[in-house]
Amino acid sequence: MRVKWTGTELSFRLDPEDEITGRASDDHPVKLAINSCSIGGVPDDAHPDLFAVAAWTIVAPWTRKRITFDRAISAELAAAIHDGWGIEAGPVGTEARRAGKRLAISYSGGADSVAAATIYPEAPFVHFRRVAHPRIPNRWSHYRSDVLAKLAAKTGRELTTVTSDLEFTLAEPRPGYPEHHAVAAGALLLADQLNLGALGFGYELGSRWLGGGRYLWRYTPDNRLWAPHGAWGTLFAAAGVHIVLPVGGVSEAVTMRLALNSGLKDQVRWCLRGTDGPCRTCGKCLYKELIQAAVERRPLDTPITADRPAARKWQKKPPYGGQEMIEYGLARVPGIEHTLFAKALDYLDATEQSTSWLDHCYPKAIDEIPVRWRDEATEFITANVGFMTEDEVRRVETWGS
Numbered sequence: 001m002r003v004k005w006t007g008t009e010l011s012f013r014l015d016p017e018d019e020i021t022g023r024a025s026d027d028h029p030v031k032l033a034i035n036s037c038s039i040g041g042v043p044d045d046a047h048p049d050l051f052a053v054a055a056w057t058i059v060a061p062w063t064r065k066r067i068t069f070d071r072a073i074s075a076e077l078a079a080a081i082h083d084g085w086g087i088e089a090g091p092v093g094t095e096a097r098r099a100g101k102r103l104a105i106s107y108s109g110g111a112d113s114v115a116a117a118t119i120y121p122e123a124p125f126v127h128f129r130r131v132a133h134p135r136i137p138n139r140w141s142h143y144r145s146d147v148l149a150k151l152a153a154k155t156g157r158e159l160t161t162v163t164s165d166l167e168f169t170l171a172e173p174r175p176g177y178p179e180h181h182a183v184a185a186g187a188l189l190l191a192d193q194l195n196l197g198a199l200g201f202g203y204e205l206g207s208r209w210l211g212g213g214r215y216l217w218r219y220t221p222d223n224r225l226w227a228p229h230g231a232w233g234t235l236f237a238a239a240g241v242h243i244v245l246p247v248g249g250v251s252e253a254v255t256m257r258l259a260l261n262s263g264l265k266d267q268v269r270w271c272l273r274g275t276d277g278p279c280r281t282c283g284k285c286l287y288k289e290l291i292q293a294a295v296e297r298r299p300l301d302t303p304i305t306a307d308r309p310a311a312r313k314w315q316k317k318p319p320y321g322g323q324e325m326i327e328y329g330l331a332r333v334p335g336i337e338h339t340l341f342a343k344a345l346d347y348l349d350a351t352e353q354s355t356s357w358l359d360h361c362y363p364k365a366i367d368e369i370p371v372r373w374r375d376e377a378t379e380f381i382t383a384n385v386g387f388m389t390e391d392e393v394r395r396v397e398t399w400g401s
């Protein structure tokens with residue numbers, strides 16, 4: 001793989017051994033659509049390691065043996081790519097590795113992201129906004145990135161909005177981040193300008209420790225994507241931007257509660273379809289509604305019925321993605337047996353007691369935050385959430401086994 005930046009426009013060329021269909025770090029197959037993209041709202045003179053990591057978040061799935069950057073990187077960065085992926089990276093120069101002092105939040109506006117932001121009230125936001133690619137037709141106009149960007153601007157926080165068409169480098173399964181970390185490509189290029197030493201993401205307990213979402217359903221202390229000692233954590237740290245997960249120890253019930261009780265509650269938006277509010281009819285809206293109803297201890301309020309596509313997976317047997325939250329909801333939402341979740345209720349044996357661990361923080365998640373930013377998180381969690389007991393910790397560490 002050869003990458004070239006022209007200003008903040010990236011183009012890349014595959015080597016003979018590279019492949020059009022590759023795998024992202026979570027093992028999901030991804031197919032390349034086009035070999036160029038650009039990033040707007042960022043400076044063009046960042047440290048070479050920042051350009052390299054930003055490019056790597058986009059081209060990693062398709063790279064087999066080596067990557068050649070258009071400017072020399074530090075030896076530490078080359079080592080991180082080699083150790084994490086088995087890929088030879090270069091050229092290596094004599095430039096010192098970079099460092100910074102501030103933590104910024106990679107802000108999406110979803111409940112998890114808002115909760116992360118609440119823990120660091122002084123942290124600036126970097127918001128990624130999808131824009132159209134000049135050479136790819138946009139068949140996904142229902143995705144309202146403009147609405148999310150406007151909401152982000154209303155938070156009152158110091159905000160930098162990055163615009164990019166990098167998601168259109170992906171043909172399949174659909175436009176999106178080639179690697180989950182590509183959401184940070186713009187934040188990386190801003191790191192020198194904003195003096196960033198860390199970037200906070202809204203990934204919660206399920207994503208970091210329980211193998212949730214697209215990943216395997218098991219306890220994942222060595223999570224390749226989000227553990228500080230994983231391939232990506234090591235790579236970002238080598239470029240002087242530590243990955244921090246402020247809500248990595250708490251469930252989506254806690255992030256929902258924190259977000260809805262925060263000063264940013266009017267800007268919370270997890271659905272990418274609606275304009276005046278969430279669409280209420282997509283799978284994500286349904287999942288979040290279950291969690292919100294559980295947190296607010298009220299009946300489920302949804303127009304979705306069991307025969308709708310968004311409800312289909314809950315008519316099947318578990319395991320489900322985010323199953324811990326399904327159990328949490330089933331145990332708490334009044335009248336859930338009369339909803340589209342009735343089948344799931346038959347399969348799962350969840351009680352308030354068996355799911356109470358999801359109301360507290362897994363302590364190792366705070367331990368892995370770098371010292372400079374740890375105390376603030378500890379204080380917040382102690383005051384607003386509370387830490388898990390030993391028994392509750394065991395629930396995390398035996399999840400899926």
Ligand SMILES: [Zn+2]
Nearest residue numbers: 271279282285
């Ligand atoms: Zn929706």
